[in-house]
Structures are given as C-alpha cells and as structure tokens.
Amino acid sequence: MFERAYRQRLEADVARWQAEGVITPATGEAIRNSLPALGAGINIPVAVAIVGGVLIAAAFLAFVAANWIEIARLLRFAILLTGIAAAYGVGAAFAHAGRPVLADLAASVGAVIFGAAIVLVGQMYHLGDDFAAGLLLWAAGALAAAALTGSRGALAVALAAGSVWTEMRVSDAADVPHLPFVLFWALSSGLAIAWNSRVAAHLVALAALWWWYSPASGLTRDPFIITDGAALLLGAGLLLANSPSESLRSFGIILSVYGAFALAALPSTALAPLASGNADPPAWAVGCGLAGMVLAFTAATRQVGSAFAGISIAFVLIVANRLVQPVSGESWAAYALELVAMLSLVVSGMLDGARPRAVAGWLGLAALIASITWAFEGSLLHRSLFLAAAGVVTIAFAVLLGRVLPRESRR
Amino acid sequence: MRSPAAVFDRIPKFVLFGVAGLIQMVSIGVMVVDRAMILRTGTDVTLQTRPVDPRDFLRGDYVTLSYDISSVPAGALNGTPSAGWGMPVFVKVAPNRDGFHGAISVHAAPVEVTSPEVLIRGRVGFGANCGTERRTFCDRLDVRYGIERYFVPEGEGKKLEAARNQRKLTIVAAVAPTGRAAIKRLLIDGAPVYDEPWF
Numbered sequence: 353m354f355e356r357a358y359r360q361r362l363e364a365d366v367a368r369w370q371a372e373g374v375i376t377p378a379t380g381e382a383i384r385n386s387l388p389a390l391g392a393g394i395n396i397p398v399a400v401a402i403v404g405g406v407l408i409a410a411a412f413l414a415f416v417a418a419n420w421i422e423i424a425r426l427l428r429f430a431i432l433l434t435g436i437a438a439a440y441g442v443g444a445a446f447a448h449a450g451r452p453v454l455a456d457l458a459a460s461v462g463a464v465i466f467g468a469a470i471v472l473v474g475q476m477y478h479l480g481d482d483f484a485a486g487l488l489l490w491a492a493g494a495l496a497a498a499a500l501t502g503s504r505g506a507l508a509v510a511l512a513a514g515s516v517w518t519e520m521r522v523s524d525a526a527d528v529p530h531l532p533f534v535l536f537w538a539l540s541s542g543l544a545i546a547w548n549s550r551v552a553a554h555l556v557a558l559a560a561l562w563w564w565y566s567p568a569s570g571l572t573r574d575p576f577i578i579t580d581g582a583a584l585l586l587g588a589g590l591l592l593a594n595s596p597s598e599s600l601r602s603f604g605i606i607l608s609v610y611g612a613f614a615l616a617a618l619p620s621t622a623l624a625p626l627a628s629g630n631a632d633p634p635a636w637a638v639g640c641g642l643a644g645m646v647l648a649f650t651a652a653t654r655q656v657g658s659a660f661a662g663i664s665i666a667f668v669l670i671v672a673n674r675l676v677q678p679v680s681g682e683s684w685a686a687y688a689l690e691l692v693a694m695l696s697l698v699v700s701g702m703l704d705g706a707r708p709r710a711v712a713g714w715l716g717l718a719a720l721i722a723s724i725t726w727a728f729e730g731s732l733l734h735r736s737l738f739l740a741a742a743g744v745v746t747i748a749f750a751v752l753l754g755r756v757l758p759r760e761s762r763r
Numbered sequence: 764m765r766s767p768a769a770v771f772d773r774i775p776k777f778v779l780f781g782v783a784g785l786i787q788m789v790s791i792g793v794m795v796v797d798r799a800m801i802l803r804t805g806t807d808v809t810l811q812t813r814p815v816d817p818r819d820f821l822r823g824d825y826v827t828l829s830y831d832i833s834s835v836p837a838g839a840l841n842g843t844p845s846a847g848w849g850m851p852v853f854v855k856v857a858p859n860r861d862g863f864h865g866a867i868s869v870h871a872a873p874v875e876v877t878s879p880e881v882l883i884r885g886r887v888g889f890g891a892n893c894g895t896e897r898r899t900f901c902d903r904l905d906v907r908y909g910i911e912r913y914f915v916p917e918g919e920g921k922k923l924e925a926a927r928n929q930r931k932l933t934i935v936a937a938v939a940p941t942g943r944a945a946i947k948r949l950l951i952d953g954a955p956v957y958d959e960p961w962f
Contacts, residue, residue: 432791475914
C-alpha cells in the first residue's frame, strides 16, 4: 500500500525533474529500472472474489451451526478438520497459481477456523475452561501457519489471540510480567524481520504496546508502566534503525514510531493522577525504561537526533517514576520536565528526518499545554506565569539551536 | 552451502501449506485424544455438585457445575507463598461414608497417595492472594478442576440446574495419574443421564 503510493510520488518527481532538466531522460529511466516490479495487488475482480468467498464461508458456518445438535459428534469433528484442510488446500492452490494475496487470505481463514475449532472441540468434549490455554494453542498454531505460509493475515490472527492470552494470564499480582508472551513476541518479530514486511512490523509493535498495557490495566493500575515500555520500544527501535540490514532498519523505524507515540501519550494521560499516585512502579518495568534510554543514547553515536530522544526518555521516566514531587499541589517540575521531553522528541525527529517522531512530540506538547491550561485544581494565574516562563525559555532554546546546529539540520 | 532461507524457499508451497494445516489438525486431534485417554485410563471419582450463584447459571448451552471440593481449607498451605491467581494445586480426595469423594488436603506439588485416595489437579481462583503483598495463600481456597462446565443440547440445561440445586446431581469424573480430570458421567438421584463416549 505504502510502496504503491511511494512509486506514484517518485514517478511524478522523476517526470518533473526531467521536464525541468534536472536529470536526463536516461537517468530517469535508470531510476525507474532500479526499482523492483510491484507485486500483484488487490484489483477489483480479486476484491469481489474475496467477498464472495467470505459469504460462502459464512453460509457454510451458518448451515453447520443450524444443524449442530443433529450432527453426530464425530462428524462435527470431521467437519472442523475438513474446514482447516480446505482453507490450506485452497491457499496452496492460490500460492501455486502465483496469487499471493489470495493465498495469504486463505491461510488467514484457516487460522480463524483453527481458533473456532478449538472452541467448538472444547464445547463438544466438555474440556476444561482454561480459556487462556486454548488461546495459547490458537496463537501458536496460527504463528506456525504464518511462518510456513508467509501469511501476514495468519500473523495478525496469531498476535490477536496471543494478546488476549497474555491479557488473561496477567494475574491480579500484576507486578509479575508475563514472560512467555515475550518469547511469542520475539518469534513474531523474527518473522516480521525475515519477511521485511512493514505490515507485520506494525502488528508486532502494536502487540508489544498491548503487552505493556496489560499490567497497566491490572490491579496495580499504574499508567506509568506503559511509559517504560514506550521508552524501551523507542530506544531499541532507534538502535535497530541504524542497523546495516535493510529489514532490521525498517523494523526498528516502525518500533521507534510506536514508542515515540506511546511516550508522548504520557502528558495527556498521566499528569492528572500524578499528584495522587503513590505506588512504586515495579523494578522490572523501571529497568526496561532505563534500558530504552541507554539504547537511545547508544544509537546517538550514528544519528545525533537519537541523543534528543534519549533526553526525552530520561525526562519522561523521571516524571513517570515520581522522582519529582508536587509543590503545594502543583506539579511544576513535572510540567517543565515533560515540556522539555516533548520538545526534545520534536527536535529528535527533525534532526533524524523522522517525521512521525516529530509529530508524536508535537502531539505530546499540545496535550501537555492543554492539560496544564485546563487543569481543574490550582491557580490559573500561576499557570499563566508558568506557561509564559516556559515560552521565554523555549524561544531562548530556539535561538541557541539556530546558532549551534548546521543550517541543513534545522529543517 | 545454501542459507536456511534459500532452502526454505525451495520447498514447494503445497508442502508448506499442507504442513501448516496438518499442525493445526493434529493439535485439535490431540485435544480429543488426550481427553479420551483420561476417560479410558483414569480412576473414577464421584463428586457431589452443589448450587451455585443464580447469576452464573446457564450461559449459552452449558451448565455451570460446582462441587463440594470446589472450596477447600488451605490447611498447611495457609500463609505460605503463592504464585497468585491460577496457580496449580493438587487436592487429595477420598470417598466418604456417602460414597462421594471429599477433600482431605491440598498441596502445592504432587504427593504420594494410596488407594482409595486420588490426587486431582486444579487451579486456585480466590484464595491465592492474601497477606500484605497479596502473595500468600488464604485460609480457604477456591479450586477449579477443569470440569466445571457441561455442554448440553439447547433447552436441556434447566433440568440439570434444578437437580443440581436440589443436590440430586452428581458426576463421575475420570482422573488421570497426572491429576487431570474429565467428566465421565452425569447422574440424577444416582441414575445416569449422560454418559460420555471416548470420542
């Protein structure tokens, strides 16, 4: 999807450069020829065929459901197995015919039928109600299918089932991380890297954030835990983004984008409970956050913008781990640190040419200013003084940057 | 020497799709065969069901079952460290004067039993999160054995619910040497109403 949009933009640019005499027609042709051919996408007949296939599958399922009680148990079991076999058989036929999109779709349907079969077999045979174990089986089977068939859809099914599994396994003693999911996530990441697939990398990054969200939504209800996860994702992503491997680089960039947005979410979500928050964040989470900061600073040896990302992580972690205390009910130090953190994120993104990271910083700044301005408690006059002082300091910072940074880095 | 990726790429697609489907079909098959093995080789244990909260009655087409051994005194485990909700425990049961199996003791790990005692594996629900750090066992444990649901044809659940609430419903469970249990038979007033085939 993104590749096609990029090609259209590039074609328009090459045509314009040729018309303006910037490049010769031969150079333009050389640029076009240097790119590999685009894979077959989803055209209108394929899209219509997909809808038809889904309708037939739904009709089959409805027919089976309508006659479920009347069908003998062993026959029901055979129907489920046949459904799985048919999905992968059709997928193999499409793959053989050079239709990768339809083959991917068939494998995805197979992974979904597999999940339905687990539930129905559990119902038919009165199997124990350890629902999480069933989800683990579903996730593992779908992941195996993804690895064997290269199906992004099956990976999505696997990550969705795995995410619900980890959510259910996070006990009410939420200070204990659910480590088995980390192994599952690492295997999924390995696939995304091996495929060099942006779609898979997005899915994996989302699953990582979900894993961090699970303990945050548990009994400890500590929203700051997700900040540690965001820091780790951003730092690790920045380090991978400097890798010589194209697939690792692409994977790292996507991880860092998700990390940046999650980091920027703190000002809008966490400043309100900051004053009342008193639970100590778990050590493992803090350790992960610090590791993310170290990784970002390590990445700065290759990309200077990563140093600002490291600064941003450091300041966010100081706030998230409650190392600054409110004075007379006002979290001035926390506000100031968050402002610097978000500004650093913007500068980091601009220096590295990473627009999404800069956008995350801008959004964080907007959320922070809004939360300072519209806070329910405290003096509005004090807030206006704080914002004015912050504005003066920021302008001074801009002047300093204008003098220090080379001209080409300022954009 | 070829890289693993190159070797993988040379495998025909129908083989890869076939293996993917086979893995999933075998997984489903293992679920069924595993249960059949418990039914075939397990020791029979007769359990008295008991009424449950009405709000938990029939959800869909299954009956929620609770047993006298679903809530057991923690005994020696009381106050000892627990791994939290869902932690596996082993409940030693033996037949009482009524012929039903009752709980004798609960353990964090398997222990030796002598006939007619049987060890059933379960998971702790409430009761694993006491103490200031919520990391020790409470004095009483709610244990689930994986035999708390019985799926019935639509409309047949009410009869079982009524019998359960009058303590007329009992079950025979097969318990494997590992402690895992599966429902083998449902009885009302001692007469079998559902008998589970192996497959």
